[in-house]
Amino acid sequence: MIEFKPLAKNENEANLIVLLSKNQEEVKNIPAESNTSFSIALYDEQQYIGGITANKWMNATHISLLALKKAYRGRGYGSQLLKKAETFALQESSDLITINTQDYQAKTFYEKHGYHVFGQLADTPFVGTTKYYLVKRV
Known part of the structure; x- marks a missing residue:
């Protein structure tokens, strides 16, 4: 009997x-590789002030999150975190490296660092x- 269950x-x-890796191998004859995670936190003394996370899979790295406390923005820390990723x-x-951002966040910051918009979706989230x-191609 087929049933839906929380997991x-x-x-x-x-x-x-x-399942997706098996499909990729069957259809494209390219074995999947493991996801490699990246995470760096930034501290001022013992206070957490921001960080960056990313995941590399196959030929692409996706920056998942990048944020700094407001008082530390504009000092080059975001650029340094991005450079580390x-x-x-x-x-x-x-x-290549991908990232997404909202219009009220850091679009111009990423463009300043060589990233180019390849898509946009209005009224989301x-x-x-x-x-x-x-x-950004690397």
Whole structure:
């Protein structure tokens, strides 16, 4: 009997990755590789002030999150964090880096660092804002 059941997110994602990896191998004859995570936190003394996370899979690195406390913005820390993620991507042999941001966040910051918009979606994640998808070839 077929039935829908709740399953812990981590376990469900692991099972889905197996299914998708098998499909990729069957259809494209390219074996999947493991996801490689990257995470750096920034501290002022013992106070957490921000950080960056990314994941590398196959030929691409995706920057998941980048944020700094407001008082520390404009001092070059965001650029330094971004550079560390880009170095990670290069060391992991990525061909490109992707990131997404909202219109009220850091679009111009990423463009200043060589990222280009390849897509946008209006009224997401809420009405009145636009989500931008950016890429940089490395």
